[in-house]
Every structure is written in C-alpha cells, then in structure tokens.
Amino acid sequence: MGKVTGFMEFERIEEGYKPVTERLKNYSEFVIGLTDEQAKTQGARCMDCGTPFCNSGCPVNNIIPDFNDLVYHGDWKNAIETLHSTNNFPEFTGRICPAPCEAACVVNFNGDAVGIKSIEHAIIDRAWAEGWVQPQPAKVKTGKKVAVIGAGPAGLAASQCAGQMRPVNSGKLLVLCSTSIAFFQSPW
Secondary structure, rough: OOOHHHHHHHOOOEEEEEEEHHHHHOOOOOOOOOOOHHHHHHHHHHOOOOOHHHHHHOOOOOOHHHHHHHHOOOOHHHHHHHHHHOOOOOOHHHHHHHOOHHHHHHHHOOOEEEHHHHHHHHHHHHHHHHOOOOOOOOOOOEEEEEOOOOOOOHHHHHHHHHHHEEEEEEEEEEEEEEOOEEEOOEEE
C-alpha cells in the first residue's frame, strides 16, 4: 500500500478554496482539487497498517487502502472501479462527506491523516474527465415501478439498486447494493 515510508516522508496536502470574492459571483464549485501529483503523494502516505480502520470508519465501507495504492501507482482507471465497487456516487461523497475515515486513519494517531476525501474527489473528477463514468442501465427491465422517497445520495443509490433487482425463489427479490444484501417480500 502506498510507499512504506510515505507517511513519514510526505506531509498532508489540503485541497484549496477559491477566494470568497470570486465565489460570490457564481454557483460554480469552489474547492480546488488536488493535482494528479498531489493525489499520488497523498496515496503514498497510506501505509500498510495491517488493520485499515479507515474502511470501518467509512459509512459506505470504501476499500480505501486499495484505491489509495492505485492512485499512488497512477492506475486511475482501476481506482475508479475500486471506488465504484462500494460507492454508487463518489461525486457526492468526495465533496460532502465529513470524512470519518480520516478520523479513523492509523496515520492520524501520531500525525495528520491521509487526505482520503481529497483522493476520492480526485479519482471521481479524473473519471468524469476521462469519460469513465457511464450509465449502467439494468440489462433486463421488468416494467415494474418503485417509488423512492428522497433525492439525496441515499435515495439515488436506492434507485440505482432498484434497477438491478433480481428475482429469486419464494416470491422475494434479492437486492445487491454495493456492500449490503437485503431480502424484501415482493408486493407483486
């Protein structure tokens, strides 16, 4: 994972912000993300800690050491695949999540945590720029309709997962959604 001594060699790099006077003129994004080289440096700070508490600190159980390592090695395409394996919408979480994963980071015990949120932000921005984020419609549509209450990240993720429901025996539906598996009694 990362560079074995990276957490001792490199300092944490924070994302920047556009000046307030500029932000007042528009509704554009005001966070200045990391460059590829800065993201690589932050990825290098992720150590092979043995028990990555950052994973359990993350509300969606992102596989943080893996995507940090992929960014460190410049493998951005696999980094977004790894991130998408547990996170339906890193576009949101890379921006609005309070990053409890960083509080749980082992490096945080004796210094500044790895900039996990900024790495996630860099991965998804790079994926959009490269055209790697594509719609993933259901292979087979049932014609059934489902109402999802809420249009935030959880509601959007639930909608995405509802489109991937697969029928199983006993009139139940199996929903495979990121890292959770739930059974629901079918109303149909």
